[in-house]
Amino acid sequence: MLNKQDFYRQFETASASNQDLLDSVQAIIQNVKLNQDAALFQYNQGFDHVEVAQLEVPAATIEKSLDQISPELRIALEESYENIKSFQQKIKHENVIGEHTSQIYHPIESVGIYVPGGKAAYPSTVLMTATLAQVAGVENIVVVTPPQPEGINPSILAACQLTGVHHVYQVGGAQSIAALAFGTETIPKVDKIVGPGNQFVATAKQLLYGYVGIDQIAGPSEIMIIADETAKPEFIVQDILAQAEHDEHARTFLLSTSKKILEKVEALLPEAIQNAPRKAIIESSIKHFHYAILAKDNDEIIEIANFVAPEHLSIQTQNPERYLFHIKYAGAMFLGSYAPEALGDYNAGPSHVLPTNQTSRFTNGLTVNDFLTSHSVISFDQTAFDKLAPGAMEIAHTEGLYQHEASVRVRTNKEMEEND
Structure with a gap:
């Protein structure tokens, strides 16, 4: 611990x-x-x-x-x-189709x-x-x-x-x-x-x-389980084994402010491992990459969870929703004792291709939108152009890009009248 x-x-x-x-x-x-x-x-x-x-x-x-x-x-x-x-x-x-700007x-x-x-x-x-x-x-x-x-x-x-x-x-x-x-x-x-x-x-x-x-550069699969004394140790043990059976480098984290629940789970693990069909893989994963962490309070739980930014985050507490907007970094969250990560692997709906190795701090799990590209569309008439032209010219001049400035100025009413 x-x-x-x-x-x-x-x-x-x-x-x-x-x-x-x-x-x-x-x-x-x-x-x-x-x-x-x-x-x-x-x-x-x-x-x-x-x-x-x-x-x-x-x-x-x-x-x-x-x-x-x-x-x-x-x-x-x-x-x-x-x-x-x-x-x-x-x-x-x-x-998104706007009057002058759109995204296609x-x-x-x-x-x-x-x-x-x-x-x-x-x-x-x-x-x-x-x-x-x-x-x-x-x-x-x-x-x-x-x-x-x-x-x-x-x-x-x-x-x-x-x-x-x-x-x-x-x-x-x-x-x-x-x-x-x-x-x-x-x-x-x-x-x-x-x-x-x-x-x-x-x-x-x-x-x-x-x-x-x-999509991403994937590392070993991982799960973090946040539990309190209302959690069922038997559920947690099987969730840990389910992650560990992926491969020898799979990582599992059990995080709680309750020493009692940590001790219960850790006491049940050895027998569960012995009975597991993929025992050799699980044993190696648990030996080298399993962490039981005792946090001093709820704020520390949030801090540790955001630091690890786990691929899967299972919150098995009396009120799992309390963490929903405080823990910002996770590939996918599973709220409650009856939302095991295995459902996310197979048939819940969101993709199980998720960021690992703390990369959920800057990216997200695979979605339909990762198979789309987009471009913006900009369309102005003379009236709309005249509203933006002064600002564009000011920024271009400040940056020393004078032909940028000129490409705007030549279109202004005053400049066009002088040319006529």
Whole structure:
């Protein structure tokens, strides 16, 4: 159990740059840029130990995928899709048309989605990304995902079918990001790449930003749980394990002013870990990246939460709404004991692609609006122009941009009369 000062000392806010990783990813990028499909087949065999006859999944395989999953899973995926679509439609930016100034929105033309495929199949990632692009009106949506010995999992393809993704490519890792950024003989170049991935994927996105747009550079998944004595320890234990099972570097934070609730949860954790199917992953995560923090008062809870700026913030207290406008930085908030983070992962509506590593201090989770671009429109007649001209000329003159000033002055009534 840590106090605020001890926690701050232990919590590392930034990881050191791994030059070997950067060099390795850069080499992969250059190989794909130069050798295109040949490099992708090479990496499929070398990294994933899978040999595929072709990179693209046949369209017929995608089309019949919904019939290859259980009826229960199909219903769950369809429910999730409808909830996500409904929420994103509500928050989508609309054109703002004014008398003289407007803002016009357009969908991005082409988007690539990375769907992890190493330790498990993630149809939810397809739903939480492709649905948003679909609602935005993106015409060309493609998915890349690591090749599998038995072919791409039907649940992933079913999610693609639901969201209107007709092109799925069997390639993962940094090489797939490079393929999307530059294009190959088979995989088209896209304008933006979204979706979570491992450190190779994140590094490739970082290095290729500028050649292509990206959503974020994702770090390990994380949850902070704020609890008081009314919280149910059994709920909290499972929420901690649910986050820890993502991978060995997942981070979990339990924050409270109640020493009693912290002790109850910490006492229950060891047995729960022993019974967990993904025990090895969870054990490593809890051992190295779990923090139980005792705050002295409510103000300190708010301070610590804003400092960590967690990807997921679960508030399991008697009055969770009290924190709503005081904790400013979180990827997503979950209020109350019956709003587990797992619902946010699958079917609540908002996307589960969220900022990590304190980046919610300056960015937000993925939304439909990340698949839109916009531009302003400025339109003035002579009367409206005359109202703004003096101010524009004054600022231009002050900045020493005299032709800016002249381009305004030449349009003024006085100047036009003198020229006549």
